[in-house]
Amino acid sequence: MRAVELREFGGPEVLRVVTAAVPEPGPGQVSVDVAYAGVNFADLKARSEGYRVPQLPFVPGLEVSGRVRALGAGVTGLTVGQEVTALTGGGAYAEVAVADAATVFPVPAGLDLRTAATLPTVLPTAYALLHTVGRLQPGESVLVQGAAGGVGTVLGQLARAAGAGAVYGVVSSAAKAAYAKEHGYDEVFTGAFEEPVRQATGGRGVDLVLDPVGGDTLRAGLACLAPFGRLVSFGNASSAEPWSVGQPELYPLAHSVSGFSVLMLARTAPEALRELAERAFAEVADGTVDLPVTAEFGLEEAAEAHRLMGGRTSTGKLLLRVGR
Template sequence: MRAVEFQEYGAPDVLKVVQADAPDPGPGQVTIDTVYIGVNFADLKARAEGYRVQSLPFRPGLEVSGRIRAVGEGVEGLVPGEEVAALVDGGAYAEVVVAGAATVFPLADGLDLRTAAALPTVVPTAHALLHEVGRLRAGETVLVQGAAGGIGTAAGQLARAAGAGAVYGVVSSAAKAEYALTHGYDEVFTADTFTDVRRTTGGRGVDLVLDPVGGDTLYRGLDALAVFGRLVSFGNAGGAEPWQVGQPELYAHGRTVGGFSILALAQAAPEALRALTERAFAKVADGTVSLPVTAEFPLAEAAEAHRLMGGRTSTGKLLLRVAD
């Protein structure tokens, strides 16, 4: 089978197509004949910085859609030939992928394989940020960093559907702002106008901030919170030192900070992840959330997908296509 790996860290050119033996499933696992692969920022961080890489060579990729090829010992409720989406902890850039059965999800009626590949990390994460961790209530205001990305696109729509009083976004360019305004956002700021949040809210601030950036951006998000506001951190895209928040930032206004990682949840509480994913996928199946695939590349052109995402000009979701 074909797969895409890197043997050293660096620019997108380190991604190479290799030939490998197709894997067999172990106990509690399935193998999937891949049709589409979702591209995520975590894939770029793995390639460039070694994020979550235990050894080289390394095959990136966290989410796939396709058809079950074989099931391992002890797997129930999944059968060969069934169309599924799956979350994997690396290794998705391949024609055949191994996945733990607990993170393999049969597709609901009306959900096609192309759409499904965009969902396993994005929509459950957006749902958890707003509801399970962020505890959004109807009428509250939300601010989302990275509003034009995959998670931001889903979060804007989910917040609007949940009855948010106002949904604000932050993006890196005017073009991205135009895109985000079509996906649930009332107003979108560019990074250099982020401080306008308080002016826009009449000095009150927002009830919930979702932050994938970390560093100074996270602290500015804290400053944008209203009394009793919540911030949920779900990444460190800015590459800053791990943030620390304590009594001075939280006590005076009763603010709270939470965190979320879908990969960490998959390892620590797979049944909770399954329940979360089922809730989130239902929002796609019923039309509440539409997640646009804005670019698609053949598997052999994975480097081009990384260049596009790394250039910070992409919106929505990027996919790799493995088979028709």
């Protein structure tokens, strides 16, 4: 089979299409003939920094859509040939990928495989950030970093559907701001955002901040919280040093900080992830959320997909077209 492999860490050029052995599912696993693979920022960090790479050579990629190829021992509820979408934890940039059965989901009725490839990481993450971890209540305000990315695109729509009083976003360019405003955001800030947020909220701040960046951006997000506000960290795109927060930051205005990782949840509580994903996928099936595929590349063009995402100019969701 064809697969995209990296043998060293570095820029997009380290991604190479190779001929590899077809993986077989172990007990409790499923192999999938891949139609599409999603491209995520975590893939770029794996390629450049070794994020979640157990050893080299390594095939990156966290999510696929396709058809069940084979079932490992003990797997029930799925059939060979069934259309599925799956969170793989690695190995998605290939014609055949293997995933734990707990993170393999039938494609919701009415969705095609191209759309299904956008679901496994983005939808559960966005749903959890707002509802399960962030506990957004009707009328509350929310501030989203990376508002034009895959997760950000969904968050704006979900927040609006949940009855948020105001949905604010932060992006890196005017073009991204225009895109975000088409997907649920009331106001979008470019660059520095702390003072604009204060002005937009009459000095009160926001009830919920969602941050995938970390570092100084996370600290600024904390400063934007209203009394009893919550911040949810769900990434460290800045590659900043690990941060800590304690009594001086939290006690004065009763703030709280929590975290979420769909990959960690898949490892530590797969059944909880499954329940979360099924609720999240329903938001797409019923038309509440639309996640546009803004660029599609062939498997052999994986490096170009990484260059586009790494250049911080992309919006929405990027896919690799894998199936012949």
